[in-house]
Structures are given as C-alpha cells and as structure tokens.
Amino acid sequence: MKMNQKVIDTVRMLSVDAIEKANSGHPGLPLGAAPMAYTCWSDFLHISPKNPNWPNRDRFVLSAGHGSALLYSLLHLFGFDLSLEDLKNFRQLGSKTPGHPEYGHTQGVEVTTGPLGSGISMAVGLALGERYLGAVYNKEDIKLIDHYTYVLCGDGDLMEGISNEAASFAGTQKLDKLIVLYDSNAITIEGSTDIAFTEDAAGRYRALGWSVSKVEDGNDTEAIRAAIAKAKEEKGPSFIEIKTKIGYGSPKEDSAKAHGEPLGAEGLEKTRAFYHMEGQEAFSVAPEVYQAQEEIIAKKNADYDQWLDLCKTYQEKYPEDYAALEKVWSGDLDLDFLEKDDFWTAQGDKATRASSGMILNRIAKEVPHFLGGSADLAPSNKTFIDGEGYMSPTSPQNRNIGFGIREHAMGAIVNGLSVYGGLRAYGATFLVFSDYLKPQLRLAALMGIPSTFIFTHDSIGVGEDGPTHQPIDQLAMLRAIPNFITFRPADTTEVAAAWACALKLTKTPVALALSRQTCPELKETSREAMKGGYVLLKEEGNLDLILLASGSEVALSLEVAQELKQEGLGVRVVSMPSWEVFEAQSSDYRKEVLPESAEKRVSIEAGSTMGWAKFTGFQGMNIGIDEFGASGPGKEVFSYFKMTKEDILKEIHDYLGR
Numbered sequence: 001m002k003m004n005q006k007v008i009d010t011v012r013m014l015s016v017d018a019i020e021k022a023n024s025g026h027p028g029l030p031l032g033a034a035p036m037a038y039t040c041w042s043d044f045l046h047i048s049p050k051n052p053n054w055p056n057r058d059r060f061v062l063s064a065g066h067g068s069a070l071l072y073s074l075l076h077l078f079g080f081d082l083s084l085e086d087l088k089n090f091r092q093l094g095s096k097t098p099g100h101p102e103y104g105h106t107q108g109v110e111v112t113t114g115p116l117g118s119g120i121s122m123a124v125g126l127a128l129g130e131r132y133l134g135a136v137y138n139k140e141d142i143k144l145i146d147h148y149t150y151v152l153c154g155d156g157d158l159m160e161g162i163s164n165e166a167a168s169f170a171g172t173q174k175l176d177k178l179i180v181l182y183d184s185n186a187i188t189i190e191g192s193t194d195i196a197f198t199e200d201a202a203g204r205y206r207a208l209g210w211s212v213s214k215v216e217d218g219n220d221t222e223a224i225r226a227a228i229a230k231a232k233e234e235k236g237p238s239f240i241e242i243k244t245k246i247g248y249g250s251p252k253e254d255s256a257k258a259h260g261e262p263l264g265a266e267g268l269e270k271t272r273a274f275y276h277m278e279g280q281e282a283f284s285v286a287p288e289v290y291q292a293q294e295e296i297i298a299k300k301n302a303d304y305d306q307w308l309d310l311c312k313t314y315q316e317k318y319p320e321d322y323a324a325l326e327k328v329w330s331g332d333l334d335l336d337f338l339e340k341d342d343f344w345t346a347q348g349d350k351a352t353r354a355s356s357g358m359i360l361n362r363i364a365k366e367v368p369h370f371l372g373g374s375a376d377l378a379p380s381n382k383t384f385i386d387g388e389g390y391m392s393p394t395s396p397q398n399r400n401i402g403f404g405i406r407e408h409a410m411g412a413i414v415n416g417l418s419v420y421g422g423l424r425a426y427g428a429t430f431l432v433f434s435d436y437l438k439p440q441l442r443l444a445a446l447m448g449i450p451s452t453f454i455f456t457h458d459s460i461g462v463g464e465d466g467p468t469h470q471p472i473d474q475l476a477m478l479r480a481i482p483n484f485i486t487f488r489p490a491d492t493t494e495v496a497a498a499w500a501c502a503l504k505l506t507k508t509p510v511a512l513a514l515s516r517q518t519c520p521e522l523k524e525t526s527r528e529a530m531k532g533g534y535v536l537l538k539e540e541g542n543l544d545l546i547l548l549a550s551g552s553e554v555a556l557s558l559e560v561a562q563e564l565k566q567e568g569l570g571v572r573v574v575s576m577p578s579w580e581v582f583e584a585q586s587s588d589y590r591k592e593v594l595p596e597s598a599e600k601r602v603s604i605e606a607g608s609t610m611g612w613a614k615f616t617g618f619q620g621m622n623i624g625i626d627e628f629g630a631s632g633p634g635k636e637v638f639s640y641f642k643m644t645k646e647d648i649l650k651e652i653h654d655y656l657g658r
Contacts, residue, residue: 125416
C-alpha cells in the first residue's frame, strides 16, 4: 500500500508540475481526485499500451476535462505514448497535452471533453455501444465484448442539464456497465457550491434508476476499491459519490483558487513538502515508481493477450460471426449498394423527410450496425427502422433508440456510439431544435467522427406551429461549424445523395435538413448532387442570370427560371444542397458551375440570407427570410413572406432593372 500511495502522490506532483510550467491549468482536481483515478486505473481498468485501441478495453472518460493534467500523468505512468517531455509541454502549441483532452490527438483519450456534462453523456453512448455489440455477437460460452465504461466527473458536470438527460436515459436503459466516480468537493470557480448547487446529487441519481454509494474520504483507496467492486455487481448504472478536498495538500486546499490557478512557486514547494517530496526537481519520477508500474502494465498487457486467445477460440467456433465482427472493428463499410439504381429509386413526390425515411431503411438493410433514433419524434422525423423494435434492457440488440425528449443528450449519446467503434449512429429532431444539440454538433466536428443528424421541418413550411417551430437562423448556424457538412436536399434523388455522402465520410459529421411539406420529384436532379452544387438548368445562349437555391426552393427556382426564359433571358439554375461539399470541389469545377463572368446572381432560400453572398458576390441579390416566422398554413406563410414565384419574379425584375 505504501507504494500505491507513492504512485498516487507522483501522479499529483506530475500534474501540478505540468500546470506550473505552463502557468495555466487546474491543479485542484488532480490533487483531490488522484486516489480515485489511480485506484480505478490500477485495479480495475482493462487497458493495454501494447494496443491502446483494442476493442474490448475498458473506456475511461475524464468528464471534468479541465483536470486533463491528471489524465496525462496517468497515461504516462501506464505506458502510453506520452513522455515526460510531453507532460512538460502541457498546454503548449502543437503538444500532445492540450488544455482539455482531445480524441484522436492524444493516445488513450476516448472522447473530447471540456464542455462540462458532455463527457459523462458521451460515456452513456459508449456503454450503449458495448451492450449493443455484445448482444449481437457474444455467445453463451464466449463473451468477446464484455467491458466497462468508467467516468470521473465533478460538480460542474452534474449541474449541466445534459448530464441529467443522459443519466435519465442510462437509468431507463439499465446500463449496468457504466460506473461514474463523482469527485464531490463542493467547490467551483465562484466558490462554494452552496451558492448554486445544494441538491442531494446521489438522491437524484438514485431516483433516475442508478445504484448509488458513497465514500466519505477521497484518500481512502480501500473504500474506493470496495465501492467500485460493489458497483460492478449491481444491476443498472452506478454512481459513486467520493468526498474529496479540492487542491488537497496545497496551500489552496478547499478554496476556489485551487480550481483554475497554478499553485505558484512557493505553493508548489509547500505541496511537495506535504507529500514528502521536498527537494525533488519538477517532473521527478522515482525509479521504484516506474518499476511498480511496469508490473501493473505487464498484467494489463497479459489481459489483452488472454483476450486475443479468446478471439482465436471464438474464430474457431464461430467463424462467420468472427469475420463479421472483424469487419466491424476495422470500421470498413461495404458501400457497393450505393452504386446500384435501387438505392436511388424515387417513388413520386414526397416531403424530403419521407424520402429520407425510405432511404434510411434501404441503408439499414445493407449496413448491419446502422442504428439511431429520434428525440420522441420518430413518426415525424421518419427515422424508424422497419422490422425492429426499440432498444431496451431486454432487447439490447434492436437498432431503434428511443432517446426521449432529450435533444442535447441525444447528440452526446450519438457521438459516444460513433466513437465506440464500428457503429454508424444517427439522431433526429426538428431543425429548429438543432439549437439544443449545437454543443454536440460542434464536438462531433472537433473529434472528426461520422455522426449523422437528421433535422426535419426545415423551414416556414412547418406552418401552423408558428415562429417557435419555424427555423430561420439554424441553417446559417450549422454552416458555420468547421468540419461539418449540412445537406438541404430538394427531392428524393438529392436525399439519396446526402445519405451517400454521409456514409462515405469517416471523419466528418453530416446534418440533413429535410422538409415537412411535399416536394416534387424533379427530372433535373441527379447524382451530381453529391458534389454539393451543380447545374440543373443550363441557359440557352448568353448567361444573363444564375439562380441558386436549396431544398424546397429548388423547384420554385426552376419555375421562376422558366418564366424568365420566356422573357428572353439566359437563366441558369444551380442546386446547392451542400455548401461545404461544393466548396471542397476543384476550383475548375466551381468556376464551371458559377462562371466568374456571370455577375448577376440570385440566391433563393426560405431562411436567413447570411452566407449566401460568398456565392452571389457583392453584385448579387439574396432572397430569403431575415426575421422570425409566423403562425398559419404553410402556403399562406410562404405567401406572407413573399416566397412565391410571383413575388420572386418581381424582386428579380427590380434587381435587373427591367
């Protein structure tokens, strides 16, 4: 036990040394939470630096991402690709140790955390992924997928509403391989949590269907060990409240200053003395600490080797299932079906939400681990996979997920499923409620994962529900997110193109903005929509005007163009279902679609005009809606906002001076 304590104190001092050198960071959490984190890693966490991404590893999520120095110290001492030099470069440009943990950037980081509440919520998705794949592939005699998801969270995580949404979902689903360690220190940036957070958090989680226990002393590793062992025997998710002192052992112990300020040279030395390390240089690790860790690492690598042996046995007994599972783990999808005409077949005029529902079911038949659901709107979003029921504790293999009215948590759970490995996940709601998901859309883009988000009721065409449900500014918001693709398709053909792009992309999330109202199936649309923007109607003779549109306004633009054509104008119509995909095309292609010589350009979209100027230029005109909607039948609302053929023709005539 003395060596355990020495390693724990080494974790503490490595963390605060990194923070002090950077003159930036949060020393309070590593000093207080190191015992629970190290106990979890040393005694329970099945990981292997030999293969950090092996499929059956336990997942550890530091939801309190501001305590990243703690995670980096653990990764170093457990043999991952993180050197002392990397710890010394904490929070420096280009280092492996950024201010908050980043998925895909640092070996051993499972998800990007920092926005409080997001980590614990994505962990629900990780636990859901484990249960789903286990239900599909495990056998009575061999359980290849059998691991836990551990979370270290703080007071701030529990204050954020997203964590309660996700915890409610996890309790309903009885995710018994999800264990949360709650660093309960009652201090946040502003001071005591009594200012704003006095509830019984453990009682709340108990009410949400979690198993709950409490450790009174965060330095009591025996009690922590016993609590985790007990949690592994419980039914349903487990919540362990561990009382700690923020900044333990430092002059800033139990104060808000420990949260986000370095200790300072004097404070650091006093802290070093408290842990009987006085006189040691910064970033010192005693040889016996490394030696003790080598023994633990060897055991963890041995666990991995045993699992490989289990894989061989499974492969011998169940060769077809193992081949399928290997394909899942590789992340490769067989997308040959996207080239077949059946995938692209339209069936008359449809709302694009209905087209998406049809395409989604075609995908579900071809991609076995394509799964997802809606925030209680599946009948409206058209996101139900036919022939399967809802996922539940008794039917964990079903691919329809009932997220409930929890949009924010839905986004996080979808992201957790997407990073789990081998799964393609989607979530759905109305476009106007994409605002609820925004932080998770951004995190999906930041992590570079292929989450898909289906947003229906994409314009004032929603009609009678009025301005609260009519999206105006949401498309502009989605288009502003880096490494994020938004598709607003015009008909079934373009919906198929949007889904094909979403499936082919592996490092970019995709949002589909889909109509409630019926859209005509256009003879002009084609698979060229996969280029993001393409010519639907080519001018005859001189090019006098280009009309650009997306979604339901594409058909309207074609009607306007036919009228202008009768007037002798050379009009081109360009469908722009995805700005981002179009901008990724070659310069030659973009100039071919939008010739530089054509200065007269008009965009038509039933939403904010923000951003269209990049395509229409300073001499162009952007027709849209830059105010909130109105309640009334859809057609009447379109007329009210002058989004009709007659009104648009008048505006174009004025623009052209005719």
